[in-house]
């Protein structure tokens with residue numbers, strides 16, 4: 001993501017946002033879903049350019065998404081800040097999860 005951010009000309013602040021969100025979302029996949037994938041896309045729309053990260057796993061899913069998106073909610077030993085923190089760093093953020101099927105998180109940051 002480092003390279004992706006630099007490649008499209010993100011400044012240091014946006015590169016850091018990208019790295020922070022990516023590490024939190026990747027950590028969730030490793031901890032709770034026993035692995036998954038991250039896809040990096042260079043997004044372009046209406047003259048804008050940005051980086052989209054897509055995290056997909058086939059883990060247990062999240063039963064209560066609304067709670068999982070609140071600060072301080074953790075089913076593990078975490079601080080419960082990964083998902084809400086990543087959302088705050090994003091320009092666009094989406095999460096879809098189906099218990100027993102898996103979870104998909106999309107994180108989007110546009111170049112300013």
Ligand SMILES: Nc1ncnc2c1ncn2[C@@H]1O[C@H](COP(=O)(O)OP(=O)(O)OP(=O)(O)O)[C@@H](O)[C@H]1O
Nearest residue numbers: 028032061068074075076078079080081082083103
């Ligand atoms: N990919 C995932 N698959 C299944 N459950 C998940 C996944 N990601 C998050 N969760 C659930 O959502 C909860 C909240 O996630 P979040 O990242 O906000 O906090 P945390 O991982 O518990 O703590 P922190 O990230 O602050 O160390 C987790 O405790 C876990 O129950």
Ligand SMILES: [Mg+2]
Nearest residue numbers: 028078082083
């Ligand atoms: Mg987490």
